[in-house]
Amino acid sequence: MRYFVALAETLHFGHAAARMNMSQPPFSRQIAGIEKALGVRLFERNSRHVALTPAGRHFLGDCRKTLAAFEAACRDAQLVASGVKGELRLGFTMYAAQSVIPRLVRRYAEIRPDVHLILEERIPTEIDEMLLEGRLDAAVNFATGDNPHLKTASLGRDRLQLVVPADHRLAGEEAVGPQQMEGERLIAAPAAVAPTLRSAIAIYFAAGGVVPFFGFEPRLQQTIVQLVAEGLGIALVPQSISAQLPAGTVSRPLIDAPEFDVVLCAPAASKSPTVPSLFEVAMMA
């Protein structure tokens, strides 16, 4: 096809052959071969003049399109392999949506404008599942501590904080410990949804020798604080949630507050070419 285009552009077998870095005789044969294969005369020629037939003229346009598609295919394959182009399915928790996701996504989109980011908001446990099943390339989640199938990069550390109704007896305390919360109804996400936070809470109370009483178990931290605002209980939620506490609630620091990492994670065996630069962005920020 390149041969054909070269000849169609030069209308001279010798020159076209030279452009293709070959000698004229085999070039002539190639053109004849194309015409024979198609069963169509593409050039009107005698030993002096070469001209395109109507079919050849039409074929020239089609060849250019085909060659362009071919070049693009090769180029794009390399770009996708290098991670410059392609897609990245990024999972994240609602918690992350409010804290680290916006900046992370913005920075990544700046250095990789041709990567199509597919953002999937899910609950923490579902994110891990999807990562391991390959339905996500990477995700922002609470650190699970030790999963050999995942590689992680810390995006920052956060701590739990007490949130109580404004008129609650603990609202006036400077800092609160486990014992002071004894008997209170604790609103928290179930372990099946946010194991990291749930176990952090459990350990915190266990360390204080208190058996926590959990009631209501919504999935989102945002819902939890709404229920607190309604006076349905108290909650231990990430500090960065406090930025948007509903009216009628106050937050108090915890004594020896449990801390946890927010991490970017991806399958350890991930070969998604777009993931490494996401980790780079994460480490830089």
Next chain:
Amino acid sequence: MRYFVALAETLHFGHAAARMNMSQPPFSRQIAGIEKALGVRLFERNSRHVALTPAGRHFLGDCRKTLAAFEAACRDAQLVASGVKGELRLGFTMYAAQSVIPRLVRRYAEIRPDVHLILEERIPTEIDEMLLEGRLDAAVNFATGDNPHLKTASLGRDRLQLVVPADHRLAGEEAVGPQQMEGERLIAAPAAVAPTLRSAIAIYFAAGGVVPFFGFEPRLQQTIVQLVAEGLGIALVPQSISAQLPAGTVSRPLIDAPEFDVVLCAPAASKSPTVPSLFEVAMMA
């Protein structure tokens, strides 16, 4: 590329090779060759499982597009060569635009819907020029009689007719001959524009022994009858023009009226694949 698509679709070297009518070992080598040429790993594979890499997935889509473009190019080349698809630059006179062109074009478009008709309205002499220079594939024109470089097919015969102002002295005549028009100002297209009609008129008068007096020389028959309507003279115009005579004019038959052919013509050496079926349509109608 076909090999790649086959493997991407089957994800099995043996089956893909079978689909390509070849054995597995050379097929494997081809795939490896593609990956090496691109410098990109397209399949993640061990001796048990074959899977597309992200780059391979993207490449698959591009390959399908490229192959489709290639198939279309080959198919279209054959269609264009056979005259089923392509373009046809058809010249015609304003006279023809009113008479034979609409039906001819309509019938042709019915049997050749994929041929792009480029209609070019020109004066008769210019049409001949353009045909010989190859700027038109075919044209509807007045018969010139004998041009060895053109092949023609008659589209019908027409005759000249007298058109005079409604209040003209000849308006009441049953039929009119040359002598009766002696001294009248004749409005006609110049020989440089419409030689066939002009010479037909000249011969008609010469046969009657009358020397015609030409005044005004518009290019279009339609303009000629408009000038007659304004009382600026009389004219001999094709009968089929009479269908749309302007108000204030009447037409009268001529005694021994000059006749002429309206023909479809194309360069005798024309290799435009779309032209033959236009001639077929013309002959049928």
Next chain:
DNA sequence: TCCATTCGATACCCCAGAGGTATTGATCAT
């Protein structure tokens, strides 16, 4: 745990076909 089976990779061979050189034949300008 071991063996049979499956499947992709490798080794080696063969030949079609792409490319090279020399030459012919046709066309055009002088």
Next chain:
DNA sequence: ATGATCAATACCTCTGGGGTATCGAATGGA
């Protein structure tokens, strides 16, 4: 008429695509 130009042809070479035989790794059943 003659030389120059240019595509086509003849003939040769050798790369590379395709074939067969085989290996080696992974899997599943006994």
